[in-house]
Amino acid sequence: MPRPDATVPAKVAASPDAPSDAALPPPPDAVERWTDRYFVRTKEAIGKFGDKTVTYAVFMRRPVIFTPRLMIRWLEEVSAARNIRFRIEQNYSEGEWVGAGEPLLYITGSIYHLVDLETLYLQKLGATCVAAYNAFTMCNDLPKVAFLAMDARHCAGTEMAEMMAYAAAVGSEAARRESGAVGFIGNANDATAHYFGRDRGMGTMPHALIGYAGSTVRAVEMFVETFPGDDVIALVDYFGREVTDTLAVCRRFPELAAAGRLGVRLDTHGGRFVEGLDPQQSYAVLERHAPAAVRRYRNDTELRYLTGTGVSAAAIFHVREKLDAAGFPKVRIVASSGFNVDKCRVMGDVGAPLDAVGTGSFLPDSWRETYATADIVDYDGVASVKVGREFLLKRKPPAQAKE
Numbered sequence: 001m002p003r004p005d006a007t008v009p010a011k012v013a014a015s016p017d018a019p020s021d022a023a024l025p026p027p028p029d030a031v032e033r034w035t036d037r038y039f040v041r042t043k044e045a046i047g048k049f050g051d052k053t054v055t056y057a058v059f060m061r062r063p064v065i066f067t068p069r070l071m072i073r074w075l076e077e078v079s080a081a082r083n084i085r086f087r088i089e090q091n092y093s094e095g096e097w098v099g100a101g102e103p104l105l106y107i108t109g110s111i112y113h114l115v116d117l118e119t120l121y122l123q124k125l126g127a128t129c130v131a132a133y134n135a136f137t138m139c140n141d142l143p144k145v146a147f148l149a150m151d152a153r154h155c156a157g158t159e160m161a162e163m164m165a166y167a168a169a170v171g172s173e174a175a176r177r178e179s180g181a182v183g184f185i186g187n188a189n190d191a192t193a194h195y196f197g198r199d200r201g202m203g204t205m206p207h208a209l210i211g212y213a214g215s216t217v218r219a220v221e222m223f224v225e226t227f228p229g230d231d232v233i234a235l236v237d238y239f240g241r242e243v244t245d246t247l248a249v250c251r252r253f254p255e256l257a258a259a260g261r262l263g264v265r266l267d268t269h270g271g272r273f274v275e276g277l278d279p280q281q282s283y284a285v286l287e288r289h290a291p292a293a294v295r296r297y298r299n300d301t302e303l304r305y306l307t308g309t310g311v312s313a314a315a316i317f318h319v320r321e322k323l324d325a326a327g328f329p330k331v332r333i334v335a336s337s338g339f340n341v342d343k344c345r346v347m348g349d350v351g352a353p354l355d356a357v358g359t360g361s362f363l364p365d366s367w368r369e370t371y372a373t374a375d376i377v378d379y380d381g382v383a384s385v386k387v388g389r390e391f392l393l394k395r396k397p398p399a400q401a402k403e
Helices: 028-034 037-049 069-082 118-123 126-141 158-179 207-213 216-226 242-252 254-258 279-289 300-307 313-325 341-350
Strands: 006-008 053-060 086-090 105-110 146-149 183-187 232-235 262-266 332-335 356-359 372-379
Touching: 028 069, 028 118, 053 126, 069 086, 069 118, 069 158, 105 372, 118 126, 118 372, 126 146, 126 158, 126 183, 126 341, 146 158, 158 183, 207 216, 207 232, 216 232, 216 242, 232 242, 242 254, 242 262, 242 313, 262 313, 279 300, 279 313, 300 313, 300 341, 313 332, 313 341
Parallel strands: 146 183, 146 356, 232 262, 262 332, 332 356
Antiparallel strands: 006 086, 053 105, 053 372, 086 105
16 A cells, blocks of 8 residues: 655655764765666657656566665755655555565656666665565564674675665564564664664674684683773684684683673684584584484575584584583574575574674675666656556546546
């Protein structure tokens, strides 16, 4: 059912939002330089032969979670600079699931002022809708696990980093509504932390601090001395001694461990097994904790997530076993390294004992799936769209359709 219309430049009602003075690129006076040239030429022709009021339908070719906020914010900025108004009819609310080909929204206004904006507003919509869908799916598959968005380093610049943080927050909130998921509780930098209701980014240490300190325990000591009031997540794969260094850190800080303020992060790369595991031992661990996991059909990728190298389900169960046996049941396990939609689904399927996941792998995997498209469906009140896109035309209410 269509949602209440929005007329730009009215403010978009969504929270948390970016600060009101944070303009999105490109600025209105740079539109011509950044838009497709044929749109600029079309605008010049319309300026010569006369304006019309048109309606654009915007859609995507795959299921998505609707994330219109950044696109609408940018249209606000352009409309204010040009002293004009666009009417936007959102067919869905932010965070709703939308099927492939369904019109996401309609934009109505002067074709002279809209035609050169299509390139740029579509850039702010498609990738966020797909990333939000991925984040939603991951949170639903691991509803009891807290997620941290660690995508910024994988983004193509700061504009994309903002788009992806926004997408993770919207997808996460949709999963909370759907399944009561914990979802994304924060991200790794300050600039976009507001999307997660925070003032600052989250995180404790990278591998660089371990190398600098010379040992995992010493790196944690440095962190505790520098930030004495903070909880600690120790990165334990640097020296390939995930179990040994995990237990060493716990024994060095037993008070933090007993209070549930200590965690360990597994980030083992795919070139080796976690300490103490090999293929045979990995199967044995799963046999103890999730015996059905490998007794039904699994493809090669799923088997790798279960028993392979890197941060597998077997590795997580293995470290949990060692922590519990050593008397540290409250120490949390945080996993990272390739936790995408498929890996999260497998981890949820076998009940891997995860407390949190740090990931940037909600970013779209296939960029061609992020392409949003806009087509004009009405010129001065006359419905018209290119052949094959008739599904984008506005549906008349039943009473009107009978006339």
